[in-house]
Amino acid sequence: MKSKILLFLMSLALIAGIFSIYACGEKPEEKEKAKVVAEVIKVGSLNDMTGATSDVGKDYALGIAEAIHYINETGGINGKQIKLFQFDYGYRIPEALTKYNLFKQLKCVAILGWGTGDTEALAPTVARDKMPYVSASYSGHLCDTAKTPYNLFFATDYSTQVRGLITAWFDKKWAKHPENGQRKPRIAACYMFASAFSSASIKAYKDQAEILGFEVGLDQDVSLFAIDTKSQILALKEFKPDVVLHTNTVMSVAATLRDAYALKLGADHIIKNWGYDENLPKLAGPAAEGAIGCAPWAFFGLDVPLMDKVVEYAKKYNPGIPLENRTIHTVQAWASALGLAEALKRADKAGDLSGESILKNGFETMKNFEIGLGIAPVTFLSTDHRSQSEAKIYEWKDGKFNLFAEVDLKERWPDKWANEWLGW
């Protein structure tokens, strides 16, 4: 019994020791030391390596770490190094909340976030704490600065992507359809109803379909973990859609495409960015032929500014992963990290690295800012965080991604863009 008591007391001492180190703040001498090494800017990163979106999250996480290495090795933030605290949160919202609070305790000045569910859930907290939050969720809900002033991303938002996809298909495919003019085009959507990410753009999809005069079929609930979607495809066959919208991640989209191909659905497929990457043709095989998707960035390895660095750092820091297995999600991560770094540089130059300064002197001073990596110029307004209005649409054909269309929604529907669509 005595040994057990001793063990218990030792455990208690260990816990108390750790607690005192981390909970009770810095001692005066540590504060002095902190001043000396104040040339470090702390940034938190939430990633999904094990959860529902890990099929695309792993590559993104690698990209974040590699991009931060690149930033630090090329001068950092005006000479200051970024210290990255990168955690896997398994796509679980309570986990995201505790990690967010840990980032605050670690005095991170900004966060590189991940999913829609947790980003939207944290948005009120982030706004309250004035913590700039650059997410990999491109939900249109995060663009209305009246509701989510500290949420930002370097991409075309999901709603704009989906509107662009439907418009591009309507302009290019339906225009040539033999039944054009005789009936309305038919569209349906496959996505996970319970996922905030998958369903973020559904309201915009239905609105755009109505604007363009589509007949909209019943939505099909396809899990992010789906490996068999035959029942959903059979349900779709009764509706006979001309085009199917997919808003899940790539594993689930590939499974749906395979089943649609096997069951001869005969529809075209339009896919939101997270379901449309280099793995789609590998996973779906011939079923991916003709698949149309939105990709606001260049695919991995393409000849665009800064891609050489993306490839170089992928080789340098993760040599064990063959380059042919890397995807566009690495490029996305670089765009997020480089965008944040630029905002930090501008705020630092203004002499204030507080959250409010990073937002006002950093992000919201970006007007047609060119990151490279094939992404369209980025603009953040204090009233509107939709960083771009253009949807770049590709088609997988003959073994490569071909540019299919570029739809600028602001140009095409200026009134709706300005007055109606913000925050969808």
Add this chain to the structure above:
Amino acid sequence: MSTTFLPCGDYHQNYAQEHAWWQTKLIKGKMILLFLFLFVFIPGVADSYWISVCNMVGYTILGALGVQLLIGYCGQLTLGHGAFIAVGAYVSTMLILEFPWPQFMLDWGIAYPVSVIIAGFAAGIWSVLFGLPSARVKGFYLILTTMAAQFITVDFLLTQYVSQIGGRGQAFSLPVGTIKIGPWVIDSDIKVYYIMIILVIFFCIVMSNLIRSRVGRAWVAIRDNDISAEVMGINVVKYKLLAFFVAGFIAGITGAFWISNLAAISPEHFPWFLSLFLVGVILIGGVSSIHGTIFGAIFMVVVMELLQLAVMPLADTYPKLLMDFLFIKEAAFGLAICLFIMFEPNGLAYRWWQIKNYFNLWPFSY
């Protein structure tokens, strides 16, 4: 009889003495210290991170209390408790956002507290619905019927219908100022902490009193042998459903509390894993013990956070350690359950009892 220490042997002269919460001055002193620790020391010393960790502990305790009641005290296996937490959260959220409250109720900060109470009742009634099969089935079959609660409630009703209210699509955000108790706007971790600690203390007291009441004894009798209980004249179905109601009520309050912590809600907050996690909490803490619920929640939240902080200094040398921490955490969760079932099947509560007894009897602990 000394009023400072309990004497060896049983000197109670009436039931009231025997059932008194704080039987000696020493125990009263310890309880006062505990209250000071919870209401003064922690808020005074801990920074917002540790306060948020405490809030997660509280959320876990409140969630697991209902599971403890069902599994630990009434023997009704459940793997769908997350659904009832979701019901509470959604009822409270929808009432705050959509119900046409009279302006004075909003001004006086009555809307949220009222929504919390309604959320508790709604979740309790919803829980009773899924407890109805317990009249016919038990064990593994009951697990399956309670699991249905998750799929019907979260994956079907909340996702397909409730989340579409107002055309929002998925997540609901509660604007700043809407979560208000009296003049007190709940807009910081510390305020959430105070709500949490009051709720945890309140429900621990309620549960403790229920367990030692006629109702509690009926539940324990049903758990130990439902046929014998029925022979003794206990209305088994009634008490089982009452257990589901109380567990659901606490879950509903838990869900309504959760929205004060995040001010946002979506079905993804309530995955099936949450129900499994809560069962893990009571297994590690100790089945049939309210202390066990608390210890299990502390173990699952605080110890994991400490483990994380312990590995952080190593992250400079092994940068992937932080990224891989969730693997370590998941493995630790699984391993802890295995080890506790093998070596400490009565959970942390039993260990606590042993330690407490050792010190109470010291130096004559033989």
